[in-house]
Amino acid sequence: MKKKSIERKILSVAVGISIVSLTAFCAVAFRGLYSVRAHVLLSSAQLGEFATANSSRVLEQEAVGRLLDRAQGQSRFINERLSSIAKDAVYFAEHVSEIYKSAGKLSPLYIPYAKSENNGKLAIWLASANGTADYPRIKSEAGLLGNVKPAFVSNADDMVTLTKSLYLGTESGFIISYDRFSDDQNQVFEPRDKQWYKGVADVCRKNRDSCRTYWTDPYNDSSSNGKLLVTCSHPFMGADGVFKGVVGIDVFIEDLNKIVNSDSSQHGQAIVVSADGMVIALSDMKKGADGVFEAKSAYVEGNLKYNSVIKRMIAGESGFDRVNADGKDLYMAYAPIPVTGWSVALMRPISDIMGPVTENSDAIESMTRHSLNAVNTAIVSVIIAVIAGFALVAAAVIYLARMLSAKISRPIITLEAGLARIASGELDTQISLKTGDEIEQLGDSVNTMARELKNYISNLQLVTAEKERIGAELNVATKIQASMLPNKFPPFPNRREFDIYASMQPAKEVGGDFYDFFFVNDNTIAVIVADVSGKGVPAALFMVIAKTLIKNNAQSGKGPGEVFEQVNGILCEGNEAGMFVTAFMGYLHLDIGIFQYVNAGHTPPILIKGGKCAKVGVKPGFVLAGLEGIRYTEGELLMRSGDELFLYTDGITEAVNGQDALFGEKRLIEAVNVYNGLPLKEFTDAIKQEIEKFADGAEQADDITMLVLKYR
Amino acid sequence: MEVTKSQCGGKVTFVVSGRLDANAAPQFQAEFIPAFDEASLVELDLAALTYISSAGLRVLLLGEKTAKSKGSAMSLRNVSQDIKEVFDMTGFSDILNIV
Numbered sequence: 001m002k003k004k005s006i007e008r009k010i011l012s013v014a015v016g017i018s019i020v021s022l023t024a025f026c027a028v029a030f031r032g033l034y035s036v037r038a039h040v041l042l043s044s045a046q047l048g049e050f051a052t053a054n055s056s057r058v059l060e061q062e063a064v065g066r067l068l069d070r071a072q073g074q075s076r077f078i079n080e081r082l083s084s085i086a087k088d089a090v091y092f093a094e095h096v097s098e099i100y101k102s103a104g105k106l107s108p109l110y111i112p113y114a115k116s117e118n119n120g121k122l123a124i125w126l127a128s129a130n131g132t133a134d135y136p137r138i139k140s141e142a143g144l145l146g147n148v149k150p151a152f153v154s155n156a157d158d159m160v161t162l163t164k165s166l167y168l169g170t171e172s173g174f175i176i177s178y179d180r181f182s183d184d185q186n187q188v189f190e191p192r193d194k195q196w197y198k199g200v201a202d203v204c205r206k207n208r209d210s211c212r213t214y215w216t217d218p219y220n221d222s223s224s225n226g227k228l229l230v231t232c233s234h235p236f237m238g239a240d241g242v243f244k245g246v247v248g249i250d251v252f253i254e255d256l257n258k259i260v261n262s263d264s265s266q267h268g269q270a271i272v273v274s275a276d277g278m279v280i281a282l283s284d285m286k287k288g289a290d291g292v293f294e295a296k297s298a299y300v301e302g303n304l305k306y307n308s309v310i311k312r313m314i315a316g317e318s319g320f321d322r323v324n325a326d327g328k329d330l331y332m333a334y335a336p337i338p339v340t341g342w343s344v345a346l347m348r349p350i351s352d353i354m355g356p357v358t359e360n361s362d363a364i365e366s367m368t369r370h371s372l373n374a375v376n377t378a379i380v381s382v383i384i385a386v387i388a389g390f391a392l393v394a395a396a397v398i399y400l401a402r403m404l405s406a407k408i409s410r411p412i413i414t415l416e417a418g419l420a421r422i423a424s425g426e427l428d429t430q431i432s433l434k435t436g437d438e439i440e441q442l443g444d445s446v447n448t449m450a451r452e453l454k455n456y457i458s459n460l461q462l463v464t465a466e467k468e469r470i471g472a473e474l475n476v477a478t479k480i481q482a483s484m485l486p487n488k489f490p491p492f493p494n495r496r497e498f499d500i501y502a503s504m505q506p507a508k509e510v511g512g513d514f515y516d517f518f519f520v521n522d523n524t525i526a527v528i529v530a531d532v533s534g535k536g537v538p539a540a541l542f543m544v545i546a547k548t549l550i551k552n553n554a555q556s557g558k559g560p561g562e563v564f565e566q567v568n569g570i571l572c573e574g575n576e577a578g579m580f581v582t583a584f585m586g587y588l589h590l591d592i593g594i595f596q597y598v599n600a601g602h603t604p605p606i607l608i609k610g611g612k613c614a615k616v617g618v619k620p621g622f623v624l625a626g627l628e629g630i631r632y633t634e635g636e637l638l639m640r641s642g643d644e645l646f647l648y649t650d651g652i653t654e655a656v657n658g659q660d661a662l663f664g665e666k667r668l669i670e671a672v673n674v675y676n677g678l679p680l681k682e683f684t685d686a687i688k689q690e691i692e693k694f695a696d697g698a699e700q701a702d703d704i705t706m707l708v709l710k711y712r
Numbered sequence: 713m714e715v716t717k718s719q720c721g722g723k724v725t726f727v728v729s730g731r732l733d734a735n736a737a738p739q740f741q742a743e744f745i746p747a748f749d750e751a752s753l754v755e756l757d758l759a760a761l762t763y764i765s766s767a768g769l770r771v772l773l774l775g776e777k778t779a780k781s782k783g784s785a786m787s788l789r790n791v792s793q794d795i796k797e798v799f800d801m802t803g804f805s806d807i808l809n810i811v
Binding site (some may be wrong): 630 | 731733734744763765766767770774775776777800801802803804806807
C-alpha cells in the first residue's frame with residue numbers, strides 16, 4: 001500500500017503537471033491555428049469580394065467600352081455606307097443636271113415602259129403618272145433623260161448589296177428606274193406623290209438654296225414586294241437651274257439589317273433609329289400579318305429609361321446606359337449616323353457582359369475554398385500531429401515518472417524493510433543504500449541508530465544485571481538484617497514475668513532502625529530501639545555495628561548509661577561519614593519492676609499505666625556517635641503488673657500523608673489509648689493500620705519500628 | 713527545601729526553609745559545609761524550617777564538627793518550637809549554639 005501510494009503520488013503529480021502543460025500548449029496551438037484559419041477565411045473572402053468587385057468593374061468598364069466602341073464603329077460603318085449612297089444620289093442628280101445642260105448635244109434615248117417579263121432582272125424602265133397615256137406629253141423629256149441609262153447601268157455592280165433600286169422622278173411626273181422590279185403594273189407611277197420625292201421637292205420648290213439630300217423614313221412600297229425600305233433622294237436642276245426632279249436610291253431595311261446585325265450575337269443586338277424616332281433597322285424586326293415589315297416607333301410605351309436613351313440617340317448623342325427592355329437588363333451603347341441624322345445603338349444583356357465576372361468570382365471563390373481546404377487539411381494534420389505528440393509525451397512522462405517514482409520509492413521501501421527488521425529486534429541489520437542523496441544519509445543515520453541502540457541495549461543489560469545483582473544482594477542484606485533482629489515470638493516462652501513484641505518495617509529494603517532485647521542477667525531484660533541517621537546499606541551497616549556493640553557491652557554487666565558512653569566512644573572513632581544513632585535502652589528488673597533506662601537523642605517511649613499514657617520524660621542525652629565524651633544520664637521508673645512500655649522510632653510520628661502533615665505524637669497517643677489492652681501483636685498491627693490509614697497511600701518515608709514490653 | 717546564602721564580612725548566613733529531610737540533606741550539606749572554609753562565623757536562620765530529619769541533624773552535626781576543627785563558629789537563629797523539640801529530644805540542644 002505504502003509503496004503504491006508513494007509511486008502513485010509522484011506519478012500523479014508528474015503526469016498531472018505534464019498533462020496540464022501539454023493541454024495548455026495544445027490549447028494555445030489550437031487557438032493559434034483557428035485564428036489563422038479564421039484570418040485566412042476572412043482575408044480570402046475579402047480578397048474574393050475585392051477581386052470580384054474589382055474585376056467586375058474592370059470587365060464591366062471594358063465590356064461597356066467595347067460595346068460603345070462597337071456602336072461607334074457601327075455608326076461610322078453605316079454612315080459611310082449611307083454616305084456613299086448619298087454621294088451616288090448626288091452624283092446621279094448632278095449627272096441628270098448635266099444631261100439637261102447638254103440637251104442640244106444629246107440624241108434622245110428612249111426607255112421602254114416597265115415590262116413584267118423583266119421582273120427579277122436588272123432592267124431600266126419607264127413609268128409615268130398616267131401610264132403609257134402620258135408618253136406623248138413626256139416623250140421629249142424622257143428621251144433626254146434616257147441618257148442616264150449608261151450611268152445607271154454602270155452602277156449595276158453596286159446594286160448587288162445595298163442599293164436595290166436607282167431611279168429618277170421628274171416634276172413632269174415620270175420615273176426612270178433601274179432595278180429588278182419591272183412590272184406591267186408599274187407603268188402607272190406618280191413619283192410626285194412619294195415621300196422620297198416630296199421630302200426634297202417641298203424644300204426645293206420653296207427655296208432652291210435649301211435643297212439637299214433627303215432620307216425617308218422606312219416605308220412600304222408595292223413595287224418593292226412589300227419590303228421595308230428607305231430612300232435617299234437628291235434634287236436635280238434643269239439647264240436654267242430650275243428644280244426638275246429627284247434622284248432616288250432605295251435601300252432595303254432588310255439589307256441594312258444584315259449589315260448592322262451581321263454580328264449581333266457577338267456584340268449585341270443593333271437598332272437604328274431615324275431622326276423621327278422610327279425603327280429603321282432592328283435585328284428581329286417583325287413582319288406584320290401581311291408579311292410586310294411594319295414601320296414602328298422606337299419608343300416603348302412606359303419604359304422611361306429606354307425612351308430617354310432613344311431621345312438622346314435622336315438628339316445625335318453618343319454614349320451608353322443601362323436599360324431594361326423585354327424584361328432583360330441591357331447595356332445600350334449608341335452613336336449617331338450623321339449623314340442621315342439617324343442613330344445606331346447596340347444592346348447587350350448585362351448577363352452576357354457579366355458572365356466572365358461571375359466566372360471570375362466563381363474562380364476566386366473556388367480558389368478561396370481551395371486555400372481554406374488546404375488550411376483545414378493543414379490544421380487537421382497539425383492537430384493529429386499534436387495529439388500524437390501529446391500521447392507520445394504523455395506516455396514518455398508516465399514511463400519516466402514510473403521509473404523516477406520507483407527510483408525514489410525503492411530506497412524508501414528498502415529503508416522501511418530495514419527499519420521493520422530493526423524494530424523487530426534485529427539490531428545487526430545494516431541498510432545499504434547508494435542513492436547518493438538524503439535517503440542514503442537517512443539510511444546511514446538508521447544504521448548508526450541501530451548500532452547505538454544495540455550498544456545501549458547491551459549497556460542496559462549490563463546495568464540491569466548489575467542492578468539485579470545489587471537488588472539480590474540488598475535482598476540478602478534485608479534477610480540478614482531481619483535475621484539479626486529477634487523475630488521469634490514469644491521469644492522466651494518459659495518466662496512469665498513479662499510479654500514482649502517488636503516489629504520493624506523498613507522504608508527501603510535495608511533499614512536504619514533496629515530493635516533488640518536480651519537478658520543482661522537472669523533477672524534483667526534489656527530492650528533497645530534505635531535509629532541510625534540515613535537509610536539503606538550504610539545505615540544498615542552502621543546499625544549492625546551499633547547493635548553488636550550495645551549488646552556486647554550490655555551483656556558485660558555494665559549499666560545502660562555506661563553502655564552508651566562506651567558505645568558512643570567506639571562509634572565516634574573513624575566515623576568519617578558523620579553518621580549517628582539515636583537510641584533508647586532500658587533494663588527491666590523483672591523481680592522489682594524497676595525500669596532503668598537511658599536515652600541518646602531518641603523519641604521518648606510511652607508508658608501505659610492503668611490505661612493512661614505518659615511520655616517517659618527524661619531529658620535525652622546526645623545522639624550516639626555524634627560527639628566523643630558524652631555523658632548519658634540514666635532514669636528510672638517503676639512498672640507495675642499490667643503496665644506497658646511502648647518504644648518506637650520517629651518513623652511513626654513523622655509519617656506523612658499526601659498533604660505533608662505529620663502523623664505526630666498526639667495521634668499516636670490517641671491510637672495507643674484506643675488500642676492498648678489488646679494482645680501485643682494485635683496492638684502494634686492496629687497502630688500500623690492507623691498509620692497506613694493516615695498516610696492514605698503516601699509512600700512510607702522512614703522505617704517504622706515498634707517495641708512493646710508488658711510487665712506482668 | 714530552599715537554601716539562600718548571604719555573606720557579610722566574615723559571617724555567612726544561610727536561610728533554610730521547608731523540609732530538611734534525607735532527600736534534601738545531601739544538597740544542603742554540599743552548600744553548607746564548604747562555608748566554614750571562608751567564614752569565621754556561619755549562621756543558620758531556621759525560621760522557615762518546617763521539618764528536620766535525622767539526615768538533617770547529621771548535617772548540622774557535621775557542621776558543628778567542621779566548625780570545631782576549623783576554629784570557626786556556628787550558630788542557629790529563629791529556631792521554631794517544633795524544631796527546638798527535635799533538638800531537645802536528640803540532645804542537639806546541648807551541643808548546638810542556639811541563639
